[in-house]
Each structure stands twice: as structure tokens, then as C-alpha cells.
Amino acid sequence: MPKFDDFNVGDAIPETTKGPITRTQLALFAGASGDHNPIHLDDEEARKGGLPGVIAHGMLNMAYLGQLLSDFVPQSNIRSFSARFVAMTVPGDTITCRGEVAEKREENGEKRLDLKIVAVNQKDETVLDGAASIALD
Amino acid sequence: MSYEDFIGKEYPSFTAEIEKGRIRQFANAIGETNPVYNDEKAASDAGYKSLPAPPTFSFAIAMDAGQSFNILEDMEIPVTRAVHGAQGFTYKQAICAGDEITGIQKITNVFEKKGGALLFIEAEIGMVNQNGDSVCDLQTTVIVRNG
Numbered sequence: 001m002p003k004f005d006d007f008n009v010g011d012a013i014p015e016t017t018k019g020p021i022t023r024t025q026l027a028l029f030a031g032a033s034g035d036h037n038p039i040h041l042d043d044e045e046a047r048k049g050g051l052p053g054v055i056a057h058g059m060l061n062m063a064y065l066g067q068l069l070s071d072f073v074p075q076s077n078i079r080s081f082s083a084r085f086v087a088m089t090v091p092g093d094t095i096t097c098r099g100e101v102a103e104k105r106e107e108n109g110e111k112r113l114d115l116k117i118v119a120v121n122q123k124d125e126t127v128l129d130g131a132a133s134i135a136l137d
Numbered sequence: 138m139s140y141e142d143f144i145g146k147e148y149p150s151f152t153a154e155i156e157k158g159r160i161r162q163f164a165n166a167i168g169e170t171n172p173v174y175n176d177e178k179a180a181s182d183a184g185y186k187s188l189p190a191p192p193t194f195s196f197a198i199a200m201d202a203g204q205s206f207n208i209l210e211d212m213e214i215p216v217t218r219a220v221h222g223a224q225g226f227t228y229k230q231a232i233c234a235g236d237e238i239t240g241i242q243k244i245t246n247v248f249e250k251k252g253g254a255l256l257f258i259e260a261e262i263g264m265v266n267q268n269g270d271s272v273c274d275l276q277t278t279v280i281v282r283n284g
Binding site: 031035050066080081082 | 159162166173183184185189191192196200201217220221222223224225226227
């Protein structure tokens with residue numbers, strides 16, 4: 001279990017890499033997430049929407065970013081987690097999630113690490129850009 | 138109706154039972170291999186009463202309830218012009234298998250940017266469990282391209 005005092009502003013947390021994203025996984029995620037939008041499942045439907053083909057669910061990438069956090073600390077230590085969807089991802093993409101300490105502070109008598117977090121594709125292009133607050137002893 | 142009229146709109150509450158199988162299915166779909174999301178004993182050893190829902194699972198609860206992007210229909214905006222711009226979660230307590238979760242969606246802000254070229258819609262869903270404890274708040278931003 002990581003300790004509050006072991007981290008300084010600017011320190012990185014262990015990164016995690018997921019993928020490559022497959023069409024099968026998009027089908028599984030559609031079922032599991034309740035997001036059945038055909039742009040994630042059917043190339044023809046995706047093209048009607050002006051896309052080159054199916055794209056991954058943004059929330060799948062956010063779930064990867066969530067695993068960066070839940071791999072770092074037990075989930076019950078995560079106080080908040082947010083992200084902006086910056087770019088689309090497609091089957092074949094590999095997603096790497098990284099985080100670093102942006103601030104150390106106390107809130108409600110609790111020690112907090114505020115993290116700046118990011119998900120990038122295999123070309124190191126940002127797909128998600130976010131923040132999280134973690135409680136640590 | 139002008140778009141500002143939707144600010145403050147509150148939808149009727151929705152309720153969902155959290156199923157163990159769905160949590161396992163979700164964990165599998167996101168490539169999550171931590172046993173707390175799959176194995177009762179691992180979950181119990183980690184202090185959870187049953188399998189905990191992964192951090193973004195509550196968005197699936199809202200999706201199932203048709204409470205994610207339903208404002209678009211009310212505003213008569215084609216879903217093809219909208220994108221999910223941002224998502225946030227504030228966690229108060231774990232959501233676990235067996236919980237009955239009640240949520241209420243409220244439209245918190247609607248505003249234009251870039252001289253009206255983009256419309257931003259912000260919504261918040263507060264979720265409580267069967268004991269009335271607040272478990273999670275979700276903040277969703279939808280961005281609509283105008284014209």
C-alpha cells in the first residue's frame with residue numbers, strides 16, 4: 001500500500017498499458033456497459049456517422065484509466081476521478097495510462113494526493129486527460 | 138424553449154439492482170484482472186460485503202436507466218451531433234453486488250462556446266443505496282456541434 005509521505009509533487013505512479021483494443025472487446029463492453037450505440041459495433045453504421053469505421057467507447061478508455069488508479073490503491077481510497085475525452089480510439093490501439101502527483105494536501109482530516117492522469121495511444125497521442133484525488137495514510 | 142430553460146431540469150428517479158454477474162462481466166470487458174471484482178472471498182478479504190463495482194461502473198447503471206444522454210432527445214438534438222465531452226465521479230461509499238441503487242439526474246448547466254458553434258450540456262446524477270447512503274455522484278458533459 002503506497003504511503004502519503006513517499007510521494008512528492010511531480011512523482012509518477014506506476015503506469016499501466018491495456019489493449020490492443022479488439023472488436024470482440026467492444027462487443028463485450030457494449031453488453032457490459034449498456035452502451036449499444038452501433039458506431040462501436042458496425043462499420044457501416046459508423047460510416048453513416050462520418051467515421052472511418054467503428055470507434056471504441058470513450059468509457060472503455062476511461063475504465064482503463066480507472067484501472068491505473070485501482071492498480072495503485074484499493075478502490076475505496078479513490079475520492080474523485082474525472083476525465084475529458086480528447087481523441088477517439090479504434091480497434092488495434094494500445095492504451096497506456098499514466099499519472100503523476102499534482103498536489104499533496106489535507107481535506108476533512110484526510111491526506112490526499114491529487115493526481116494528474118492521462119491515457120495515450122501507441123503514437124503517444126493523448127486520448128483522455130484527467131484528474132483524480134486519492135486518500136492515503 | 139430556449140436552451141437555458143433546461144437548466145435545473147430534474148428527471149424522475151430510477152432504481153437498479155446491482156448484480157454480481159454484471160460486475161464480473163464488466164470487469165472482464167475492461168480487462169480487469171484484480172480478483173476483488175470477480176471472487177467473493179477476495180472481495181470479502183478486502184473489506185467489501187460483496188463484489189465491488191469498478192470505478193466507472195456507475196455510468197453503466199445510468200446508461201441502463203436511459204439517463205445518460207436523454208437530455209438530447211428533450212432538446213431535439215440529433216445524437217449524431219453530440220459527443221461525450223467529459224465525465225467525472227465523486228465517490229462516497231462503494232457500490233457492491235446486492236445493492237439497490239437509486240439515482241436522480243439533474244441538468245446543472247447549459248451554455249454556448251465559440252459564438253454558439255458549440256453547446257455544452259452538464260448533468261449530475263446523485264446515487265444513493267438501499268440504506269439511503271450517498272454512494273457516488275456522476276458529472277457528465279455533453280458537447281453538441283451546432284449548424
